Amino acid sequence: MTSFDAAALSDAFVTSALAVFSLALVVLAPAAALSRTRTRTAPLSVPVPALEGPRDAPALRSAPTHGSTRLAGAGQAGVVLGTILVCLAVVARGVAAGRAPWGNMYEFGLTGSAAVAVAFLIYSRRRPVGGLAPWTVALVLVLLGVSVTSLYTPVDDLVPVLNSRWLVVHVAAAIAAGALFTVGALATVAQLVRQRRGGNDQEDHFGALAHTVHLVAFPIWTFAVIAGAVWAENAWGRYWGWDPKETWAFITWVFYAAHLHALSTVGWRRRAGLLAIAGFLAFLFNFFGVNLWIPGLHSYAGV
Amino acid sequence: MRTAIVLLVLLALTAVPGSLLPQRGVASDPAAVANFYRQHPDLSPWLDRLSLFNVYSAPWFAAVYVLLLVSMTGCVVPRCAQLWRDFRAAPPPAPRRLSRETGHRRGDAAATTDPLNAAAAYLRARRFRVTSTGHEVRAEKGRSRELGNLAFHLSLLVLLFGVAGGKLFGYEGRVALVEGTTFANVASSYDALTPAPWADVNGLEPLEVTLDDFEAEFETEGARFGEPRSFEAAVSYEGDEENGTFTVRPNRPLDINGTKFFLTGHGYAPELTVRDGNGDVAASGPTIFLPVDQAFTSDGVVKVPDARPAPLALQGLFLPTAVEGPDGMGVSAFPDQVNPIVQLMAFTGDLGLDDGTTQSVYELDFTDLEQVRDGEGKPWRVRLAPGETVRLPDGLGSVTFDGLSRFANFQVARDPGKEVSLVAAILLMLGLTASLAVPRRRIWVRRNDDGTVEVAARSLSRRPVPPGELHALASAIGLSPADGRQHKEEE
Ligand code: HEM
Numbered sequence: 001m002t003s004f005d006a007a008a009l010s011d012a013f014v015t016s017a018l019a020v021f022s023l024a025l026v027v028l029a030p031a032a033a034l035s036r037t038r039t040r041t042a043p044l045s046v047p048v049p050a051l052e053g054p055r056d057a058p059a060l061r062s063a064p065t066h067g068s069t070r071l072a073g074a075g076q077a078g079v080v081l082g083t084i085l086v087c088l089a090v091v092a093r094g095v096a097a098g099r100a101p102w103g104n105m106y107e108f109g110l111t112g113s114a115a116v117a118v119a120f121l122i123y124s125r126r127r128p129v130g131g132l133a134p135w136t137v138a139l140v141l142v143l144l145g146v147s148v149t150s151l152y153t154p155v156d157d158l159v160p161v162l163n164s165r166w167l168v169v170h171v172a173a174a175i176a177a178g179a180l181f182t183v184g185a186l187a188t189v190a191q192l193v194r195q196r197r198g199g200n201d202q203e204d205h206f207g208a209l210a211h212t213v214h215l216v217a218f219p220i221w222t223f224a225v226i227a228g229a230v231w232a233e234n235a236w237g238r239y240w241g242w243d244p245k246e247t248w249a250f251i252t253w254v255f256y257a258a259h260l261h262a263l264s265t266v267g268w269r270r271r272a273g274l275l276a277i278a279g280f281l282a283f284l285f286n287f288f289g290v291n292l293w294i295p296g297l298h299s300y301a302g303v
Numbered sequence: 304m305r306t307a308i309v310l311l312v313l314l315a316l317t318a319v320p321g322s323l324l325p326q327r328g329v330a331s332d333p334a335a336v337a338n339f340y341r342q343h344p345d346l347s348p349w350l351d352r353l354s355l356f357n358v359y360s361a362p363w364f365a366a367v368y369v370l371l372l373v374s375m376t377g378c379v380v381p382r383c384a385q386l387w388r389d390f391r392a393a394p395p396p397a398p399r400r401l402s403r404e405t406g407h408r409r410g411d412a413a414a415t416t417d418p419l420n421a422a423a424a425y426l427r428a429r430r431f432r433v434t435s436t437g438h439e440v441r442a443e444k445g446r447s448r449e450l451g452n453l454a455f456h457l458s459l460l461v462l463l464f465g466v467a468g469g470k471l472f473g474y475e476g477r478v479a480l481v482e483g484t485t486f487a488n489v490a491s492s493y494d495a496l497t498p499a500p501w502a503d504v505n506g507l508e509p510l511e512v513t514l515d516d517f518e519a520e521f522e523t524e525g526a527r528f529g530e531p532r533s534f535e536a537a538v539s540y541e542g543d544e545e546n547g548t549f550t551v552r553p554n555r556p557l558d559i560n561g562t563k564f565f566l567t568g569h570g571y572a573p574e575l576t577v578r579d580g581n582g583d584v585a586a587s588g589p590t591i592f593l594p595v596d597q598a599f600t601s602d603g604v605v606k607v608p609d610a611r612p613a614p615l616a617l618q619g620l621f622l623p624t625a626v627e628g629p630d631g632m633g634v635s636a637f638p639d640q641v642n643p644i645v646q647l648m649a650f651t652g653d654l655g656l657d658d659g660t661t662q663s664v665y666e667l668d669f670t671d672l673e674q675v676r677d678g679e680g681k682p683w684r685v686r687l688a689p690g691e692t693v694r695l696p697d698g699l700g701s702v703t704f705d706g707l708s709r710f711a712n713f714q715v716a717r718d719p720g721k722e723v724s725l726v727a728a729i730l731l732m733l734g735l736t737a738s739l740a741v742p743r744r745r746i747w748v749r750r751n752d753d754g755t756v757e758v759a760a761r762s763l764s765r766r767p768v769p770p771g772e773l774h775a776l777a778s779a780i781g782l783s784p785a786d787g788r789q790h791k792e793e794e
Contacts, residue, residue: 153526154525154526156522156525156526156527156530157522157527157532159530159531159532160531160532160533160534160552160553160554161553161554163553163554164553164554166554211765215739215740215766218735218739219732219735219736219739219740222731222732222735223732226728226731226732229728230725231554233721234554234555234556235553235554235565236565236567236714237475237556237563237565237714237715237716238469238475238716238718239718239721239724240466242321242322242326242358242359244322247318247319247321247322248322250318251315251318251319254311254312254314254315254318255311255312255315257311258307258308258311258312258315261304261307261308261311262308263765264304264765265304265305265308268305268308271308275308275312278312278315282315290322
């Protein structure tokens, strides 16, 4: 046991993160609307010291001249602060439980929210994809809000079958891949909407972001599925049993594989986007639908 | 590729119904299909005809993945051959107009060194394949991308072999062991055994396993009161080559030469001694009672066909922590043994054990049984705590509750394909990572007749050429922008 109440601290961080993200959303939404009318390529990111060595490309950033840019700056600061708070909530929850904080659906939702926010911050740096910020923040708010209101469970020990190193690895990979899939799905929707509106294809920043994110997410998801199989072998004596959870993990994987193939197929870009979204919907269904509605060996939702 | 995409989408879609409809042989609930049949008697036979209760062994499901793997092989093997030729050929010459390529820059080289030699040395040190001619250096790197792609696709075939190994030669079985009893690993000792078509059920691993002790711990406070916290089954085993002791826990099976014992459940086995009307011991020892709820309220029966004067059967309810229920009936409040009680009813008559049909040891066949009644004609019931003995009415005998053992359920599995599958999975992971993370690219360095040097790169995959790579090369050969002839980099 810890000497201070880490669980309550975690809950307080969650509440503050919800507040900060809400404020950020209030600021970002009009900023995005304004900047859309002015310039399409205003970058979201505050300048970050170059990590990739010298670059001789001309800076994408321009001096903050519009009010919208100042608004966006404030919103961006809010996103960063909210992200830090929700990460602290995850850490405190882990300390309170004395284990990796992803043992039930509430913790999965909490850690997942943090992961989505972090993934977005990492991959939106240096890219003119500021228009995605309000959508991402809204999504994180929904996920965090749902977790707190309907999935909340007090800190507790795990049931014995979940007490495994492979669980830590498997679920961590699933959360990381899921967060990237989420950013990928948002970027893909933005890309499809833009194409429909006839945006010029020369600078498809949303498509580029989606592509990068999916390339990273797919192997991580593959690893999550494999780690899950190793765990299942260790716990139940078979590494694959077409349990509903396994089945939907497989469906997700296959849709994203189809997406990657479609990217290399001429004339299939739009369909590639739709396949990525199908994969994301399968992923979502695995988290919400399967946990809550379909009985199976993975019924540990704890709600 | 189009075929591949269509088949992949088809594979994803055909996998869906199996997760929504109950499936035969999917572990969580063996009775699920039967229940579904009962609820939908008209629909079920049709679903069954379409193999919708065993989707993952259905012919149409197999057709999709076999077609996919065939198409994949047909696509990837020729690519293999092509790659082999590519890899042995030297990197191709620079395109005429280098200025159209990625990261193109032109400038004057430092006078001190020969820029082409310096570039070749630099690129070789960075593990590029390099050819030099008098006026240009051609370099290529990132073959591991293509190799990874091949390894990834071919690993799917290896995986198929691994899966088939288990599906054709493996087996799964279930056995419940009471503390102190020994299980001999032969087909007839299993409570249930499901061998694959070509599994050798007469040649199971020669092995004896004894459950020495079983310990369970449960949450004693808070909202999760009564939830399991730890299970430990201490076993000793004796095989042909080795023997020893081991503690089986969830996620920690006993593994003897690939035959694995997994702990999947547990419960109580009250030790009941039945003396018949003559005072002779007619039955004795622990009897497995099957848990029916989270608090381990458990059901069980004791059959005593040889009792005199009349055959006897006991039907019992075991409560590990008995408390008074709302209607005066005993219920269990906690899964651990705090206040263990057995409640018994008795029957006499023909137990139906001799009529040739197999009967569950956990259930009574009531057809020819008559309930034992007390002096007032009411059904005879007793509650016994450990150590207590009670007489049955009408001189039928007596029952003693001697004490309590636990039993553990083991799932036993042998899957001779699983190592192959694991190798395939590792190959798959490595191949995939290389195929997605490695950029395959060419770099050219050319010396023009006017003495300037040009550098440019081209990506051969959808990954961009790593930023900074050309910059580093340019600094390595001391390239400085040529006066007046400076070309803006196009990125
Ligand atoms: C069995 C199911 C299959 C799976 C799971 C699968 C998966 C993948 C994955 C994940 C990639 C990496 C994508 C990338 O490089 O961006 C890939 C690439 C590729 N696949 Fe498949 N594939 C399958 C079947 C096929 C088939 C049937 C073909 C032949 C038509 C094929 C041909 C290719 C080719 C040529 C590439 C390289 C594409 C590139 O470098 O851009 N694959 N595959």
